[in-house]
Amino acid sequence: MAYNILIVDDSLPMRSVIKKTIKASGVNVGKLFEVSNGRDALALLKKEWLDLVLVDYNMPNMNGLEFIAEMKKDELLKSIPVIMTTVEGSRQRIKEFIEKGATDYIKKPFTPEEARDKLYKVIGGATDGEASSYTGDEALDF
Amino acid sequence: MNILVGVADMKVSNDPESILVTHSLGSCIGVAVYDQRVHAGGLLHFMLPDSSIDPGKAQEKPCMFADTGIPLLFKSVYKLGGKKQRMKVIVVGGSQVNDRGEFFNIGKRNYMVVRKIFWKNNVIIDYQHVGGNGNRTIKMAIKDGHTWLKVSGENMIEI
């Protein structure tokens, strides 16, 4: 099964890092979208079928929690799994993320291995490692 | 049958009888890769992170350096039908063997550069056992990819 994934983060390089991690993880990716803010993310979610959202907590105008709250108000969107990416380390905040509807969280800084493990945990299971349909444009050495 | 991989050396195989093994992984790093589908794998034992310190040497002995040895390892296993996305990747070694506790110790630099090269090339590590002070031995059976690790002073474990 190919998963359609949305990345929401106001940081351009962090979106690239998360995209690259998803590509390396072996998850079978169908469509991969990225937006810089919650408003654009919500608009996209109304148009496209998405299987997973990764959202950053600390964004201007609408933070990750506010974004999740908006998703939860919508019948179609409320069951889409959401992973919160965050620099937050306080136990209280993490607890709040989960209570308010985040499926899980990835604490920054993270290794690609840690992110992959979270992806598998949320989407469910590893793949057999066959090439995903998502292709990037990097120049690889091997 | 054991196939010995020396220091600054690499071996690849798709012979089900072969067991690749390397010893004396102190600050050096051993990178083992295996493709379960085609039953092919390889083992690299490199010493230093960056070949730009001696490009002549790197031509002669690419396995001495991470940046020349790692691509060679993967490409050699590709020639046996291996595909990156299917390959299990194991990294061991990178001990701090220098008693003076030099901060930019070679073991740690070696490990950092492996992670940097892997990140650039979309490779995720499946298992690692790095750092500390001991010497390590790793062996991998080409028949099925089973891998064993021994750290000095401890028993051999399957990983």
Place this chain on the structure above:
Amino acid sequence: MERQALIQAMKRSISEVLETMFFLSVEFSDMAVAGDLPYSEKDRIAATRLNFSGPFSGSFVLFIPEDFAVALAANFLGKDKESISSKNVTETSKEIINMIAGNTFAILDDQVVFDLNIPEKVHFEESLHSSSSADEVVVRSNTMDNYFVLKMAISR
């Protein structure tokens, strides 16, 4: 907030962030105040600030030589230096200060909530000296051939 605890948390945070996502080890050297950065460096150093609030408030300021910022962005993105845009360099520096700040607080006390503002690029000279109503803690991080300076200014 005890000064030594802050310095240790900052150092540990810097090491964790740099080793995890930038593949670099650093060592630390002492620096009394950020104002000790030589004026001659002003043209090659970029400054990024992040304000925070919580049990105590203040700001972090990160001073990075431009060439180092490019190298860090390249490591972060897994690309060669030549293909890094200046937007990616600026945005990566913001991500660095964001992660170092968040991680510092997590190390100091994970029971306490701090609010981090959005990082912003600031003027080197204006950010060098803290106001007299702030306590300043500075850590200088060195790699084999480069360095950066992190200042934490806490409002009294």
